[in-house]
Amino acid sequence: MNATHEELLYAYAVTRDAGAPGADDLEMLTGVAGEPVSAVRHLGLATLVGPVPAAGFDEAALHASLEDIAWLEKAARAHQRVIDAVTATGACVLPLRLATVYRDETGVRRMLADRHAQLGAALDQLDGCVEWGMKIHAAGGAAQAPAATATTGAGPRAPRAALSGRDYLRRRAAARHAYEEEARREDEAARGIHAALTALAEQTRLYPPQHGPLAGPSGRNVLNAAYLVRREGGNRFTSAVAELADLAPESGIRLELTGPWAPYSFAGQAAGGQATTSRQATSGRPATGHGHPATGEDVP
Known part of the structure; x- marks a missing residue:
């Protein structure tokens, strides 16, 4: 999958390459823009990503969208759906922050290389846990x-002094x-x-x-x-x-x-702050706060 200048890659989660779902597992899965989801694999790790339109997901657009509660809730639910689908396979998953985007696969691979030790340690620590x-x-x-109004059988008592x-x-x-x-x-x-x-x-x-x-x-x-x-x-x-x-x-x-x-609440600290996400916009989950979009360094 190659992103064009009109597309960015929205990143959902990091997992081990060996435990990442294959194309057949992801065939029916769609992301925040209704896009197909696939895995970018590098150095034994894999990032679940989907191509999204740059016009709606560049830094300026995301800052505006994250002020829109309806958009935020819809995006958070779609983000969650992808992570839940991968978690259901039994893989250890490090959720990424809501609205993490990269210019292309090169940027995703660079992130995996730069954070390889941190992400690997987090996966080791959290493997087998939910x-x-x-x-x-x-x-x-x-x-x-x-205090209730005092009454008698004949009705409310007369007001007291x-x-x-x-x-x-x-x-x-x-x-x-x-x-x-x-x-x-x-x-x-x-x-x-x-x-x-x-x-x-x-x-x-x-x-x-x-x-x-x-x-x-x-x-x-x-x-x-x-x-x-x-x-x-x-x-x-x-x-x-x-x-x-x-x-x-x-x-x-x-x-x-x-x-x-x-393990949202535990992945972020183990991975040096990279593997965190918003659950505040998704009902029934502990709130961690969403803040501003965490955009990939390759996104203009």
Whole structure:
């Protein structure tokens, strides 16, 4: 495959050449621009790429597109689809950052050569592992609920005399104490769950709790974490999560498990920052943040 001056190569992931899917495996797979996906192989490694129009994927176009939430979500889902398809073959995959593009195959091979030691070490470290994401939400029950209006059998009671300033402050302090105590119990329960899951994982990553629109209607996000787990330990890990989830309502929290995914949260650090990607735009995955496009050095 040779990219022309009107095309660039969009790169999805790096894997071992020996474990990379062949042409038959990729025949029906399409990428962010509906393009066919193939592998550029060099020095025992392979990068999954697809030809995309330069007009839509050069640096200026990408900077504009990444400000478009609809475009970002669509691209992130397509990016994810390619990585999921390769991961499903059992290959160890290092996802690349969303919107990583190169001028041509020469640029891709240069990246593989320049980062060969880092990428090889990351593949060795992560081989046989997958990532599970965990979010813990706290409902924030009675301590946040407004006081109910007192009633009698004949209907609402008559309004009571206004509280004195001292009584008002006392009630405010009591409500605040109740809320803080409830939050303390929720946080303590989340720490216990994280400790139990950490014991079953090779590595863990903690992300800042999500707030606002990213948190959704699920209540306060108490924990936002990723766990690197060996494939053969997946059933043990998910069984532990199921047991913890059964106990979670007693602590006023709810567990949300996602995965298994390619090891996004762990590939970037192992590969010196090259193998990272956006999952914030893809629902159900831990947010890592997308930032600006990471373009290949050969792209003008």
